[in-house]
Amino acid sequence: MVTRFAPSPTGRLHLGHAASAIRAHDLARAADGRFLLRIEDIDGTRSRPEFVDAIAEDLAWLGLAWDGPVWRQLARLDAYAGTLAQLRGMGLLYPCFCTRAAIAREVAASASAPHAGDGEPLYPGTCRSLTLSDRAARIGEPHAWRLDMGAAIAASGPLAWHDAHVGWIAADPASHGDVVLARKDAPASYHLAVTVDDASQGVTDVVRGEDLFAATHVHRLLQALLGLPTPHYHHHPLLLGPDGRRLAKRNGAPTLAAMRAAGADGREIADLLRQGNLPAGFGVRTD
Ligand code: GLU
Numbered sequence: 001m002v003t004r005f006a007p008s009p010t011g012r013l014h015l016g017h018a019a020s021a022i023r024a025h026d027l028a029r030a031a032d033g034r035f036l037l038r039i040e041d042i043d044g045t046r047s048r049p050e051f052v053d054a055i056a057e058d059l060a061w062l063g064l065a066w067d068g069p070v071w072r073q074l075a076r077l078d079a080y081a082g083t084l085a086q087l088r089g090m091g092l093l094y095p096c097f098c099t100r101a102a103i104a105r106e107v108a109a110s111a112s113a114p115h116a117g118d119g120e121p122l123y124p125g126t127c128r129s130l131t132l133s134d135r136a137a138r139i140g141e142p143h144a145w146r147l148d149m150g151a152a153i154a155a156s157g158p159l160a161w162h163d164a165h166v167g168w169i170a171a172d173p174a175s176h177g178d179v180v181l182a183r184k185d186a187p188a189s190y191h192l193a194v195t196v197d198d199a200s201q202g203v204t205d206v207v208r209g210e211d212l213f214a215a216t217h218v219h220r221l222l223q224a225l226l227g228l229p230t231p232h233y234h235h236h237p238l239l240l241g242p243d244g245r246r247l248a249k250r251n252g253a254p255t256l257a258a259m260r261a262a263g264a265d266g267r268e269i270a271d272l273l274r275q276g277n278l279p280a281g282f283g284v285r286t287d
Contacts, residue, residue: 001033002204005059005066006194008040009051012255013058016209016239016247019273023236024207025064026274036201037066042073042080042186042193058256061266071201073193080188083196083226084145084181092152092225093181095135095143096127114177122177145182149174156224161216164234173221175214195219199228210235211246239278 003024007017028035039055041047052072059066087093098106107113107121114122128148130138152173159171173179181192188196198206198219206216213235223230238246247253259279260266269279 001028001031002036002202003028003033003207004036004038004198004201004203005064006038006040006197006208007055008043008046009048009055010043010046011051012054012257014247014253014255015259015269015273015278016253018058018062018256018270019239020207020209020236021059021064022062022270022273023234024205025066027205027207027234033204034067035064036068036071036203038071038073038197038201040073040190040193042188042190044074045185054257058260058266061256061260062270063267064270071197073188073197076193076197076200077187079196079200080182080192083192084188087147087181087225088145090155090225092148092155093145094128094130094148094178095139096123096146096178096180097138097141097143098123098126102126125178128178142184144180144184146178147181149176149178152221152225156221159220159224161220161230162232163213163216164232165236169216171217171220173217176218179218191215191218191222195222195226195228198231199223199226203231205234206231207234207236209238211238 005017005021005024007013007021013021025035027033037056037059039052041052056070084093103121103123103126106124106126110124113124123146127146159173160168161171162168179191180189182188194215197203216233216235220230222228241247241253256266256269259269264279272279
């Protein structure tokens with residue numbers, strides 16, 4: 001068994017991250033498997049180097065040791081470019097020149113624009129219908145690469161994946177529309193990088209929060225298109241704050257660093273989390 005913790009270095013870790021890392025770590029250790037650490041720093045606009053060191057410090061404080069070298073997505077750009085070229089060669093990608101504002105305008109103009117499960121409007125497909133000569137003429141402009149979802153599903157056929165908490169699930173990538181696989185400002189999107197990396201690292205079991213459950217529909221499709229194995233998934237519930245909202249930096253969740261500075265013992269906190277309890281006194285629900 002190979003599991004991983006794959007944080008984005010966009011802030012300090014909080015208890016929700018800790019709970020997820022502990023689950024992934026303990027699952028691997030119980031099976032005499034390997035627990036990997038991967039830094040998802042593909043988003044250059046939000047990732048910061050100082051948070052990378054902080055992640056390692058926080059995991060050590062919790063008593064979690066990972067196996068092998070730490071992977072950084074920024075060192076993997078060639079792999080993502082190769083995968084994009086493969087999908088482009090299959091005729092499944094198209095360049096998208098739309099700005100966010102243009103997409104919002106188009107969606108607003110169409111009363112019946114379909115929305116994804118998370119309420120985000122689906123991309124209306126504007127650039128899908130550009131002719132080859134339009135594309136060639138504009139390819140020097142900033143552009144993203146989108147997956148032609150209809151063509152991709154036709155190529156893959158029906159798919160399913162397994163979640164340890166929910167059971168077998170029919171993949172529903174269509175609910176995401178034509179997802180972006182390479183952004184204007186980042187050479188690979190989350191969906192592409194995570195799928196390629198989990199396969200390259202031999203991850204057998206993906207442990208992550210249930211906020212990423214729906215993304216797995218897209219990952220399953222990409223695995224099928226690229227001939228990659230499908231891991232087992234373990235989407236766990238998110239920890240909630242006293243206000244019932246998920247712990248997150250923007251909701252004022254205390255960071256592990258703040259807890260450490262206040263004198264907390266990381267290994268004790270890790271054991272509390274293992275028992276399904278939250279430490280008292282840090283603004284998080286303990287009932
Ligand atoms: N990097 C993602 C995050 O921090 C998690 C990716 C994953 O576990 O698949 O939210």
